[in-house]
Amino acid sequence: MTADELLARSNELGADPRNTNFAGGNTSAKGTDTDPVTGRPVDLLWVKGSGGDLGTLTEAGLAVLRLDRLRALVDVYPGVEREDEMVAAFDYCLHGRGGAAPSIDTAMHGLVDAAHVDHLHPDSGIALATAADGAALTKECFGDRVAWVDWRRPGFQLGLDIAAVRRANPKAIGVILGGHGITAWGETSQECRDHSLEIIRTAETFLAERGRAEPFGAVVPGFEALPADQRRARAAALAPVIRGLASTDARQVGHFTDSEVVLDFLAREKLGPLAALGTSCPDHFLRTKVRPLVVDLPATAPLAEVVARLQALHETYREDYRAYYERHAEPDSPPLRGADPAIVLVPGVGMFSFGKDKQTARVAGEFYVNAINVMRGAESVSRYAPIDEREKFRIEYWALEEAKLARLPAPKPLAGRIALVTGAGSGIGRAIAHRLGAEGACVVVADLDGEAARTVAAEIGPADRAVAVTADVTDEAAVRAAVEAAALAFGGVDLVVNNAGLSISKSLLETTERDWDLQHDVMAKGSFLVARAAAGVMVDQGLGGDLVYISSKNAVFAGPNNVAYGAAKADQAHQVRLLAAELGEHGIRVNGINPDGVVRGSGIFAKGWGAQRAAVYGVPESELGAFYAKRTLLGREVLPEHVAAAVFAITAGDLSLTTGLHVPVDAGVAAAFLR
The missing domain is CATH 3.40.225.10 (Class II aldolase/adducin N-terminal domain)
Structure with a gap:
């Protein structure tokens, strides 16, 4: 019950940014449990461990210590010059496995003689704590209800200081910590919460009523916010x-x-x-x-x-x-x-x-x-x-x-990289966006279908991991807006995947001028527009980068009834070579991926291309994937995840000196071997 009350109080206080900032502060509760070794009652301290956030704190984030052993550390405390040694001593006070790693503030919570203690970083409390005459202002604001503690670095001595102030000021509900924040206490969880909020809200009211207007001075002409x-x-x-x-x-x-x-x-x-x-x-x-x-x-x-x-x-x-x-x-x-x-x-x-x-x-x-x-x-x-x-x-x-x-975990391979994937609302693009996000990249999910893009971004994770943009890659302004969205969301762009595409399977005599223009606009022109906009950002960053084109085996393989699609893919394939030659001086690598027909999970195949190609080869559409697999050297069907794996392999670092390459992902189509 003690831990449940503590978690409820912590989550409530941490949910309001007026009370404390993200991952800031800590809370505790003292109570009694049964020692599984002796079967006797034992006094324990539950306290938020190192790291973590009060608003989302769970039981796994609590450190659990024996109170008698923690307080016995007072007798062996070597003094402020060696107080860092006390943090290692907390490990010898843990109850059982002890839960999370105890934080530097553990002494404060254990030594203060109160059942419940909150240490928070509210803006209003820190404003008083950092005022030049903070002690006098604290007295004016709270009277004897809140005491002042001079700045001291967090640690064992600060715990001793606050415990002494608590003993010397029996009417006090808490303290303002000079330069730092607040600490409050109570005999019940509800009382501790109320005391914390009383200090915070009283300070807010005091600053609002006592404070002067325009404390930052006058507006400087020319420095006002732009529209x-x-x-x-x-x-x-x-x-x-x-x-x-x-x-x-x-x-x-x-x-x-x-x-x-x-x-x-x-x-x-x-x-x-x-x-x-x-x-x-x-x-x-x-x-x-x-x-x-x-x-x-x-x-x-x-x-x-x-x-x-x-x-x-x-x-x-x-x-x-x-x-x-x-x-x-x-x-x-x-x-x-x-x-x-x-x-x-x-x-x-x-x-x-x-x-x-x-x-x-x-x-x-x-x-x-x-x-x-x-x-x-x-x-x-x-x-x-x-x-x-x-x-x-x-x-x-x-x-x-x-x-x-x-103690932080090792970063993932693409940590710190910002990826923009076009055509990422379905099929291959969706798989690529998911893989890059899973490997640590921040992902901008771009698609003509904005709702599909938003769905994929939500699948990857919250806005800290992925954002969606609606983008028509044939529209220069829309492409520019997508790249700007990446800059505003994450600071720039490092890894671009030109994946947007479509397919129309017709013979030469049936292919219309509109068919030709549409496929070249989306794949040839669209890739050019995206590459140009992204390369400009990469050059400005000076961090190098990766441009990856999802081309096709059809860029080098002459198949029937796809003159417009094959020609557009050949255009993309040569853009890879041209841009690799041009952008190398900026550390920007340009590579291509050449998949064979990706049937399952493909947005292109689901929109008519599958039926058209099945008709060309004289097989049922439901068997098209198996048909493609049978003609390969490995006898396996290519899936979106295989293409995504190739994108990861070419961008994750092990091939850092590779540029201008086309990587076949076709299970082995001899006619598409690169020459």
Whole structure:
């Protein structure tokens, strides 16, 4: 029952971003259970383990420790200079297998004399915690109901400090942790929840009533937000450039935010000074780095000027970050993890945030929005005064944080790659989109049938993994919009699969001019338009890339009654060679896949091509797949999954020096052997 109550409270608090940010904070409950070894009652602590998110916390995310052993650590605590050793000691306090790995905040929850404890990171609470006169403001806001605790890095000593404050202030329901957040407690789960919400809502009301208007100063002329359509167009053009810069040390995925909160901050006169101070709450700067990169040009500056300024600012940022590391690094500090910014602010346009995957990038942006809210609150009643740089470094390059990163699973082969697949609403395209998504890529599912594209994207996963776009590849504007959608959703594009196609099986004399034009428009012209738009983005990123054409054995095999289809596929096949020769200097590889007839699961075959080809070969349509299989050397039918596997093989890294190649996926058709 204790764990159930804890989970219910955690999920409720974590579901509201006013209470805490994603993966921020932790909750606990103390209770009694039966020791399976002795059969006697044992006092336990259930506490959210390292990592995870309160809003989605399950029992598997809880650490379970024996309370007597945890509290006995007080007697062997070696002092603040060696307190990191205490985290390893938590393992000796686990009950049974102990559940999740205990977090650094475990001591806080175990040592505070209350049955239930919440530690949260609400914007309103952190605003008071980062105000220059935060202690006095806390007293003014709460009286004796909430106490103040000076900044101390999370750990065993902070647990001792809060426990002492609790004993010295019996009327207090919680504390404001300087530079950090809040902690609340109660004797029941409901009381603890109520106390947490009381602190958060009281702080919100205090800031609203006591705060002054326009705490970020006046709007700077020329830095106001561009109109929505211009803003999004500028963002789509800048996203690949910024992503390429942010990926200098390690490939990143991007996220774009142009919310009113962000745009207002970017337009104000205090943008530069406040951004330079950086964030304060450890959860914030661990994801956003100590400070963002800020473009110091008006929104109306020419695009070329903004790009040039970004490049110069990026180099300065990297130099400054290396200097920050060298100022504070100790001999046993973890190595520098990368000097690129996680947050880039462009006035009039919005915020670009970056991470190893889309969720990490999105959450980094959300945390910087939290930081903006914190700065606004602190500036409205006082002066924003985050913890100093040295303390930020001690947390960012904490050995315990390094250990947490080491526990993360190894990335999938296509992690950090952004894929755009055309004709992905069914058949081969759907299989390719699924395979690329399963291997870690972010996927833009493009199809003329928007509903089919949305269905496939939803099958792959949430918007952090896949998005859908409706795209007619014969329409230059639609193709450009699809590539821009990839830039706005994920920061750019790395891997493009030209798969959109159709087939009309007719003899030469029956083939109409419309038949010819339609097939060449979709496959030859469409592939060209997609390749041209995507290559432009890849060049801007400077990260190389992959263009893959789903051609056909018919590109080299002369079969009956498919002059328009075969000629269009031959056009695609030669585009592979031409573009491989042209784009190699940019690190862009261009390869093709030549399948044989893919009958089962194929959108093309389901729309009449199957019946037409069956008639040509004189077999029932239901037996067409088996007919194709019989004429192959391996005697096997080609399925969409086989084509998807070839796309993965050619793009996942093991063939990194291969370009201009056509890979047969036809179970062995001797007449289609490449010469």
